[in-house]
Amino acid sequence: MTERVVTVLCAVRGPDETAVVTVLGAAGAAVTVTRRCAELAELLAAAEAGAGVVAVVSVDLPGLDREAVARLRRAGTRVVVLADGHASAGRVSGLGPDAVVPGWPVDPEGLLAAVRDETVAGPTVAEPPVPDGGRPGAVVAVWGPAGSPGRTTTAIELAAALAGLPDRAGTGGAPTASGVRLPTRPGAGVRARRGRRPTGPRDTVLLVDADTYASSVATRLGLLDDAPGLAAAARAAGQGVLDLVTLARHSPVALPGVRVLTGITRPARWPELPASALEVVWERARELVTWTVVDCGPVLEADELLMYDTHAPQRNAATLAALAAADVVVVVGAADPVGLQRLVRGLEDLREAPVAVAGVRVVVANRVRAGAAGPRPEAAVRDALARYAGVVDLHVVPDDPAGADAALLAGRALAERVPGSPARAAFAALAERVRGLVPAARSAIGPATAD
Template structure:
């Protein structure tokens, strides 16, 4: 049975025509004039492979993601060596324009087989495993396998339910504590509803660093130099880390596409010891609200961050409102991202909210009414230190180094990372530049 193929553009030697005359493993079912027509044909179920003979520079990671999601493998023809590297970086197979028709047919069949055999992380996310996996994974794992990350940096995602459980406070101070341990650290604000890392750290941000990085990654242009240029350095007395600031307006959420964010985080893994992500609260898979086409997902940044994280911290406020919200949120998290295995942290623990011996009371109540996920840590309420840090745009290790809250956060992240040191596949020079 031949593979249906749609094409856009004609090569100098009319390679498409020669494919048609092969009468072999592939058959050209439509020639399109532009990529928009090709995308419509693929989303209509017309083909299983797309060959871009002209105009490969218009291909982006998001477009490849949309094609992969409907089971279409993408192959482009170009003689430009730099363009081939860019295409492979966004998950597109690349061949020279003079490639033999039979060889091209075999390559198309291989790309389709690879895509069909991949196991996506979530429905509609085939790009991350089939398209981008071979290009991004330095370990050389096959599609559908979780790559060996022993030589890569770690990703920590901080998530919590609606309200103000302290996601941003925890993520920012985690990054500072890890930097104080001489780790190279990147803090990413992936909250598509209320990004606030820049405000917490006193940064005058008008550029939305994560959106810039996603834009370059979508085009296959996010290299180490570009990420260093975009990420803002934050210098403390004990260490330095960098920040990809969040979107400046909530209506810019469409700039945080899942495919592009996957590439950004893959680059971060290569460059730093630890990437800390401040995520949004909502876990709804809102792509189901679209009709006959794939629409951008409002919660794609949060869901993809949780899917790719090595460690997920689920933080909730330790009071009569925050704890039930966290319990319900953990059930949603298990449904949305089954592989997450969160470490649960109760924040703002204080006797005035739960009574005497608050930790004991919270643990007893959790064991009796809570989910099967155990409690990992309690962070005490410390409004004086928190307010002082927020007022000065600083971190707890600077304004209140001896506060119980700061000590609790340090104990939460530094010991596990110390026991599982990860080396970067980038040179030590690149790490020093990221720190500075």
Template sequence: MALQVFTAVTGAGWESELVGALDRDAHGVTVVRRCVDVAELLAAAATGTGQAALLSAELRRLDGEAVSRLHAAGVAVVGLVEPGDELAVQRLRQLGVAQVLPADADPEVIAAALREAVAGVPDAGRDVADPRAALPAPAEPEPALARPGGRGRVVAVWGPTGAPGRTTVAVGLADEAARLDVATLLVDADVYGGVVAQVLGLLDESPGLAGAARLAGTGMLDAAALTRLAWAVRPGLRVLTGLARADRWPELRPSAVGTVLEEARRLADLTVVDCAFNVEDDEELSFDTAAPRRNGATLAALEQADTVLCVTGADPVALQRCVRALDQLREALPDVEPVLVVNQLRRGPVPGDPREEVAAALDRFTGRRPRSFLPADRRATDAALATGRTLAEVAPGSPLRAELRALAADLAGVRAPAAGRRRLRDRRAG
């Protein structure tokens, strides 16, 4: 049976000749529709009448979201570029097109590439209307904690609603990792109310993650562009600020966020992502295949992360929310295994030893024991927030800071210095 193919190479002088050559029986390829733009191509893909799409790099309005939608519809993609145009090759590959050929390639070679691309498309197991179908394919996991072969690690800081301290943990981990001489990038990906810029005293008008996502969507993001968009807060620490207004969430398409995180792996040894709480599907939007998904950015970050930290408070209400949030995460992303971090641990909200009581409750209701306990230190966190500085700057001896430093060292795969050496180093840095 002939391979059913869509083409979207309009505007190229060689289109008609190529389509005619591909339609020959000897190639085993049938062009079922010649599309004039991305909108028509996506509409044709949604019909299920084609198995592959052949598109040119110059196709107007082609972006990473469009390629993700084609993959979600089960349509393999092969790109064509003008001979010798390496920038176009790089752009298409950044958009998610693995197979890219010169436009003057032999028709038999193009047909073989189409068949190979179709054979390599896995069964997604998700309907095209499922918001998770638009997520980029996760990168292969790296077994080692240290950065192997130029690829850094991504840690997503997530947790239930109710302000359990996700941003405090994310900022603290990033700052402590940088102070351990680990090149670190902090990303504010909270689509409901990112405040990393305010916590660190930065201007929230900078494009930050939204600007990086726009470049990623057009295939123009590279390490140099990402470096320009990220604030250099201190040596070894850069910050990609979040949305200045929550209603700008459609700018963070999941495929673009995935591309930003992949580029971040090349820029930094450790990337810490401050995520929003919500991983639910929007039932009203789930029947609209073209609508953006507000929680898509969160799902993309969680799915691509090497480690997902679930931050929970230590009081009964926070623990109940954590149990429910973990159930929702299991339904949305069953392959993600979160690591529990208990924040704001203190005596009072639970009877007895708070560490033992909280650990026992989480083990009973979630089957997981916390990896880290972060003590409540309201005086230190208030001082940091009031001055737009980090815990290491305002309260270097804080027990909360010590636990964050130990966790950061563990995640980055480095050894934390002894307490005495740390205080001496911090005084010298100050």
């Protein structure tokens, strides 16, 4: 019987290169080096041409990042990374290779075993820390069709309510995810200081702006938007160096208990948010906080021209990656004739999305008002969505232009600026519903603690 020969693409820098090729080419190794690549582009082209089933790559190969490794794997090539003493284990495993072997000096047996896929254990990945109660946090994607139905408002208010605002805002400085106490704004929390005991649960939350068409969370919360936190976190993830400290550094605390990863400053920067990197961002976020709330863009389709070019960046990758990772998908539609029709179609689009969306769906009709839906607006909206989209448990948020404008003008959440707003109360009820849908995250936190 003839032994199967493993074809290898080699992209190794420095003096290791000759040693690696010699080890792999030794008689009896059942391995053949089919290509010696000088740079990443050559390696990717060879892998995509099917020239080898394994790529041996040195960790310092210029341009090697998580997306490149993912691309090699999509081409059907196993990736063996040769680590050097300078790259941390976290950086190497963060690239997502199939195996890691120490470089200089090359360990011939370890290298051959990795190339032949005989290693028992994969790359060492550090045990991730988990938030608060020991369970990973949950991801909530807030999506809705085009036409500004209120995705960002819903994401901000949901994040605030999950973090326990407005009660949390009024306790004289709220504990943050990093344990630092924030000074509260003048006037905030008057009720709490008068002896009202906070009642809301106090989870830690990360609010992420993943809208690649019209990001607005930074402006809405009065943050500087010149350094998009999400792009920085995605870049670190792509390079395999996104740890919890780095994620926390890129996500300042904007509301008590709520960190924010701001969105891209110009829509043209969407290629900075590839799915392969965002998958790592969601993973780390689950370790950092109890709830990750993602404000998504409105468009779901994958670019048809690029459908067969699986490595091409996709404009809607950030939204699709969030939807694919979400435990709960909040679908927001505007409660007027145009908005409702878009919502009905949007729910169909979501069912046919190019990624599997397994999260539990909660449908929200926002800005419910008689002026746009008739004399009994809530009943009319419920009836329309039950009839045309089969939605029987619609969540309704009333129109509250005065509250929304006051929050907008102040660059704050309704929960902080206008805690008595009827829309705020509806968003708080939405947060309760979301909590009930993810029991593991809920029990990780336990009941509210009053201080």
